[in-house]
Amino acid sequence: MASVLGAIVHLDTDGTYTRSELADAAGVPLKDLYLADTLSALADIGVLERIDNDGESTYAIDDRSPAYERAADFEQAIAATLDQ
Numbered sequence: 001m002a003s004v005l006g007a008i009v010h011l012d013t014d015g016t017y018t019r020s021e022l023a024d025a026a027g028v029p030l031k032d033l034y035l036a037d038t039l040s041a042l043a044d045i046g047v048l049e050r051i052d053n054d055g056e057s058t059y060a061i062d063d064r065s066p067a068y069e070r071a072a073d074f075e076q077a078i079a080a081t082l083d084q
Helices: 002-008 019-026 031-036 038-044 066-084
Strands: 016-017 048-051 058-061
Touching: 002 019, 002 038, 002 066, 016 031, 019 031, 038 048, 048 066
Parallel strands: none
Antiparallel strands: 016 058, 048 058
């Protein structure tokens, strides 16, 4: 889940993403996301909002969720530490 959450904070929060796009952004196989139920867990904590379409489900990012905000803060702290 950490790699997916790390990737999500770098995506455009105005977009919607398929499971495949989220897996690609995180650099993990789609099968791993499915088997670990990662996207459902992220939706349960409010980072993602599942949007059911006629075809494949897509996900929107809720950049106002506390979990998203903390993840973004963590990513910024890591980047600042690496820049020193």
